[in-house]
Structures are given as structure tokens and as C-alpha cells.
Amino acid sequence: xxxxxxxxxAHVRIxxxxxxxxxxxxxxxxxxxxxxxxxxxxxxxxxVILCTPVATMAEQAKEILxxxxxxxxxxxxxxxVKGSVVNALDPVFANASAAFIGSHPMAGSEKAGLDAAKVxxxxxxxxxxxxxxFTRDAALAKARAFWQSIQCRLLEMSPDxxxxxxxxxxxxxxxxxxxxxxxxxxxxxxxxxxVGNGFRNTTRIAAGDPGLWSGIVWENRDExxxxxxxxxxxxxxxxxxxxxxxxxxxxxxxxxxKSLRDQVPDKV
Amino acid sequence: xxxxxxxxxAHVRIxxxxxxxxxxxxxxxxxxxxxxxxxxxxxxxxxVILCTPVATMAEQAKEILxxxxxxxxxxxxxxxVKGSVVNALDPVFANASAAFIGSHPMAGSEKAGLDAAKVxxxxxxxxxxxxxxFTRDAALAKARAFWQSIQCRLLEMSPDxxxxxxxxxxxxxxxxxxxxxxxxxxxxxxxxxxVGNGFRNTTRIAAGDPGLWSGIVWENRDExxxxxxxxxxxxxxxxxxxxxxxxxxxxxxxxxxKSLRDQVPDKV
Numbered sequence: 001x002x003x004x005x006x007x008x009x010a011h012v013r014i015x016x017x018x019x020x021x022x023x024x025x026x027x028x029x030x031x032x033x034x035x036x037x038x039x040x041x042x043x044x045x046x047x048v049i050l051c052t053p054v055a056t057m058a059e060q061a062k063e064i065l066x067x068x069x070x071x072x073x074x075x076x077x078x079x080x081v082k083g084s085v086v087n088a089l090d091p092v093f094a095n096a097s098a099a100f101i102g103s104h105p106m107a108g109s110e111k112a113g114l115d116a117a118k119v120x121x122x123x124x125x126x127x128x129x130x131x132x133x134f135t136r137d138a139a140l141a142k143a144r145a146f147w148q149s150i151q152c153r154l155l156e157m158s159p160d161x162x163x164x165x166x167x168x169x170x171x172x173x174x175x176x177x178x179x180x181x182x183x184x185x186x187x188x189x190x191x192x193x194x195v196g197n198g199f200r201n202t203t204r205i206a207a208g209d210p211g212l213w214s215g216i217v218w219e220n221r222d223e224x225x226x227x228x229x230x231x232x233x234x235x236x237x238x239x240x241x242x243x244x245x246x247x248x249x250x251x252x253x254x255x256x257x258k259s260l261r262d263q264v265p266d267k268v
Numbered sequence: 269x270x271x272x273x274x275x276x277x278a279h280v281r282i283x284x285x286x287x288x289x290x291x292x293x294x295x296x297x298x299x300x301x302x303x304x305x306x307x308x309x310x311x312x313x314x315x316v317i318l319c320t321p322v323a324t325m326a327e328q329a330k331e332i333l334x335x336x337x338x339x340x341x342x343x344x345x346x347x348x349v350k351g352s353v354v355n356a357l358d359p360v361f362a363n364a365s366a367a368f369i370g371s372h373p374m375a376g377s378e379k380a381g382l383d384a385a386k387v388x389x390x391x392x393x394x395x396x397x398x399x400x401x402f403t404r405d406a407a408l409a410k411a412r413a414f415w416q417s418i419q420c421r422l423l424e425m426s427p428d429x430x431x432x433x434x435x436x437x438x439x440x441x442x443x444x445x446x447x448x449x450x451x452x453x454x455x456x457x458x459x460x461x462x463v464g465n466g467f468r469n470t471t472r473i474a475a476g477d478p479g480l481w482s483g484i485v486w487e488n489r490d491e492x493x494x495x496x497x498x499x500x501x502x503x504x505x506x507x508x509x510x511x512x513x514x515x516x517x518x519x520x521x522x523x524x525x526k527s528l529r530d531q532v533p534d535k536v
Contacts, residue, residue: 106462106463106464107464109465125464125465126461126462126463126464128462155461155462162462164456164459165456165458165459165462166462168451168452168453168456168459169452169453169459169460169462169463169464169467170462170464170466170467172448172451172452173448173452173466173467173470173471174466175503175506176444176447176448176470176503177470177525178506178521178522178525178526179444179499179502179503179506179525180440180441180444180499181525181528181529182502182521182524182525182528183436183440183495183498183499183501183502184436184437184440184441184495184499185436185437185528185529185531185532186524186528188432188433188436189528189531190433191432191433191436191437192437192531192532192533193394193423194374194394194396194423194430194433194434194437194438195374195394195437195532195533196374196375196393196394196437196438197377197393197535198438198441198442198472198473199437199438199441199532200532200534200535201469201470201472201473202441202444202445202469202470202471202472202473203441203470203529203532204466204469204470204529205466205469205470206525206526206528206529207526207529207530208526209526210519210522210523210526211519213522214515214518214519214522217510217518218513218515218518221510221513224510225507225510225511227451227452228503228506228507228510229507230451231447231448231451231452231503232500232503232504232507233451234447234450234451235443235444235447235496235499235500235503236500238443238446238447238496239493239496239497239500242485242489242492242493242496243493245486245489247482247486250482250485250486251478251479251482253446253450254446254478254481254482255478256450256454257445257446257447257449257450257474258446258474258475258476258477258478260449260450260453260454260457260474261449261453261471261472261474261475262475263453263457263460264453264460264463264467264468264471265460265463266468267465267468
């Protein structure tokens with residue numbers, strides 16, 4: 001939807017795993033061609049965007065390379081993990097005429113499926129590009145131009161730096177939101193009737209797709225363990241302060257959280 | 269603002285601790301009278317709403333009872349904790365002609381001050397009323413009618429049940445959001461540039477006023493300790509699953525969180 005709005009001259013094709021999903025794409029007129037066949041979709045393509053679960057991307061890339069891609073075709077992805085994806089894909093492209101560059105547009109929600117699609121999903125959102133020593137300049141330039149054209153703000157960093165940061169500001173908060181939801185509601189479904197918007201916002205992402213999220217977790221396990229441990233240890237320190245009525249300690253904890261949170265730029 | 273919109277015939281007076289705050293109320297024409305003097309504001313009142321920190325409410329109530337209140341005056345409050353407030357206030361009103369009933373409108377945000385005031389703040393939000401054996405029927409009826417007139421949805425439960433539920437769906441999630449913010453950003457302010465709307469929503473309430481929140485925490489300490497311990501233990505179990513690559517356990521954890529979160533009614 002965003003490509004059709006911002007790049008109306010683009011010829012868009014969509015690959016889907018299931019025939020019914022390809023039919024749905026056709027019904028919604030989201031693409032000139034929608035198919036479950038990789039060659040039907042990729043023959044002649046000059047930009048391919050992998051939007052499948054991260055663990056499947058290397059195999060997908062090999063199938064795509066077997067199609068008759070356009071000269072200078074660039075392949076990128078939208079995976080939430082970059083180290084494992086880029087490490088798996090860089091070698092696949094070592095001798096290919098097509099080039100790969102990792103991308104992570106930080107856009108989306110807890111919802112899944114075409115009904116949740118929004119034309120302005122990418123407007124003003126951050127897209128992290130993760131070039132490596134193997135990345136070709138032309139691939140980086142084409143990926144930059146593409147994400148900017150659909151209104152993303154760009155950041156560039158190494159795949160490992162990406163995974164470190166995103167474990168802290170996305171993956172760990174997701175798992176914590178799940179832990180909060182369970183602790184709040186598990187033995188106490190009556191609490192559900194009392195929830196306000198604070199709880200709704202704090203736990204919104206816990207409604208995300210468990211299959212997608214467990215895939216992400218195992219691909220970025222080490223960084224996520226470090227971040228979850230840090231949050232868990234913070235909760236243990238907090239608990240100790242509550243138990244010994246450490247008023248100064250609690251106040252320092254709340255002051256520090258507010259001061260860090262106040263530095264987060266507002267929603268765009 | 270909501271009273272002026274939905275109860276335009278009401279004569280509204282506002283008490284403020286600081287002269288400058290009373291002046292600000294006058295400048296914004298939010299009340300017929302704004303003053304730092306309790307009698308100036310409360311003489312003749314038939315409904316008084318305590319909006320000061322919970323620990324100050326009993327003293328405030330005594331000062332208010334010394335004013336010349338209208339016959340059948342009802343006093344209520346907006347405190348986020350009800351057990352300690354109601355326990356402190358019920359005896360104050362034992363021999364008074366005015367009557368007390370505890371209220372907790374679950375509306376607000378991480379923001380403070382008149383600039384954050386919104387006329388539709390209460391629209392469709394839940395207000396929990398906490399009657400006790402000492403509550404007079406007329407007080408409950410007047411409080412119900414008032415909150416409904418400014419568009420709140422009502423729930424009624426005992427002060428202890430309120431504190432139990434709200435510790436789980438508000439106070440603990442607040443403290444967890446603070447722990448997540450610190451764990452994500454403390455040694456890593458560079459992660460700030462990567463944040464998306466998931467992090468913004470999950471940690472929004474961590475920007476709340478530390479003074480207000482530490483007051484709430486100490487007034488509802490026992491229930492909060494139980495809820496924080498439950499969340500902390502959930503994080504420890506999660507960490508163990510990540511460390512031993514327990515794929516089934518993680519999937520169960522994410523499935524359970526999604527299924528509980530999906531039962532939360534949507535924002536109104």
C-alpha cells in the first residue's frame with residue numbers, strides 16, 4: 001500500500017506461501033501479480049524484499065537467486081533480527097550478480113494479516129540498515145532510496161549493534177510485557193474489568209503473534225538473555241526496596257526511570 | 269473542564285496549595301472561584317472531590333469538615349489507593365453530617381499540570397467506587413450520579429479488592445515499565461535513537477511523576493510486593509527457558525500472555 005502510494009510507477013508483485021493469501025492480495029488489488037511461485041514473482045525484479053520469518057530467509061534467498069532477476073537486483077529484508085540473517089545471507093550472495101543488504105523497518109503492531117495493513121505504516125518510522133564488509137555500495141544506495149521514498153527515517157549500524165540495541169528496546173520489552181500480562185491476569189481474570197489505558201499500552205505488544213516472536217527470540221537469544229536478566233535484576237532490586245521500605249531508593253529508581261524515559265523522542 | 273461541559277449548571281470552585289496555581293486556574297477560567305483557602309472554596313459545597321496526594325487526604329478532610337458545608341454534602345476522592353484512604357477517612361466522617369465515599373477514576377496519563385488537562389479525559393473510562401459498611405446510601409448514590417454524568421463507566425468493590433486489582437493492573441505495571449526503561453537505556457543511551465512505538469507505549473507510564481507514584485507505592489505496599497514478585501518470578505522462569513533453549517516452554521509462555529491479553533477489552 002505504501003509503495004503504491006509513494007512509488008506509483010512501481011510494478012509490484014507479491015509472493016505468498018498459501019494460495020488463499022495470494023488470492024486475497026489479488027482481491028484487494030495490492031499488486032499487479034500475486035503468486036505462490038517464486039519465479040513468477042521474481043523474474044525481472046530489480047528489488048526484492050524478504051518478509052518471511054527470519055529463520056526461512058536464507059532458503060528463500062537461494063530460490064530467489066534461481067529466478068531471472070534484473071541486472072543490479074538488490075535483495076533486502078524486514079527481519080527483526082539482523083546478525084543471524086545477515087550472516088546466513090551474505091555468503092549466499094558472495095558470487096551472485098544480485099546483492100544483499102539487511103533492513104529492519106521498525107514499524108508494525110501486535111496485529112497480523114492484511115486487515116491490519118495501513119498505507120501510513122512507515123511514515124516517519126525508523127528503518128535500520130545493517131551494512132557489512134560484504135555489502136556493495138549500490139545495494140546500500142538502493143535500499144536507502146527505497147525506504148526513504150516510503151517515508152522512513154534511516155539509521156545505519158552493524159548487524160551486531162542492531163541486535164544489541166533492539167534486544168533492549170524491543171525484544172526484552174516484548175517479553176516483559178508478556179510476563180506482566182501473565183502476572184496481572186493469570187490467577188485473577190477479575191482484574192481484567194479494572195484495566196485502564198496504562199495497562200492497555202504497557203501490555204499491548206504481548207498480543208503479538210507467538211510464532212513470530214519465538215522465532216525472533218531464538219535468533220537473538222544471547223542479547224535477549226542479557227537484557228531480560230538486566231530487567232529481572234532491576235525488579236529484584238525494586239522488590240528489596242519495597243520490602244525494607246527504602247523510600248530514598250524507590251525515589252531514586254523512579255527518578256532515574258523518568259529521566260531516561262523523558263529522553264525518548266516523541267512518537268512521529 | 270469535564271464538569272463545565274457535562275454539568276454546565278454546576279458552580280465549580282477549585283482549591284490549590286500554591287497561590288500561583290490558583291491564579292492559573294483563574295486565568296484559564298476553569299472555576300467560578302479558585303483559592304488556597306479551604307473555607308473560601310468549601311463553604312456551601314454539596315460535593316467535594318479530594319485530588320491531593322493520598323497521604324494528605326485525612327488532614328484535608330478534617331479541614332473541609334470545619335467549613336460550612338451544605339446539608340447532605342458528600343466528599344469523595346480520586347486516589348489511586350483505596351484501603352488506606354478509606355480506613356483513614358471513614359472514622360473522620362463517623363459523626364459528621366457530611367458523608368464520605370472513596371472513588372478512583374481510572375483516567376489520566378503520565379503528564380501532570382493544567383496544560384495536560386483534557387475535557388474528554390473521563391469519557392468512557394472506568395471509575396471504581398469503594399463503599400464500606402460505613403458508607404451512607406445517599407453518598408454512594410450522589411457519587412454514582414456524578415461520575416456517570418461526566419461519562420465514566422462504574423465499578424463497585426471493596427477498598428481491599430480495589431487495591432488488590434489495581435496493584436496488578438496499574439501499580440506493578442508502572443514499576444515494571446520503570447525497570448524496563450532503566451534496563452533498556454541506562455548503560456546504553458544509544459539505544460534511545462532506535463526506539464519504536466512498541467517501546468514508547470510499553471514504557472510511557474514510566475515518565476509519570478515520581479513523587480506521586482512513590483506515595484501510591486507506600487500506601488499499597490503489600491499488594492504491590494505480591495504483584496511485583498509475581499512478575500519478577502515470571503521473568504526468572506522466562507530467563508531459565510531462554511538459557512536452556514526450552515522452545516516449548518517459551519511458546520507456552522507467549523501463547524498464555526497473548527490469550528490473556530486478548531481478553532482485555534479495547535480502549536474506549
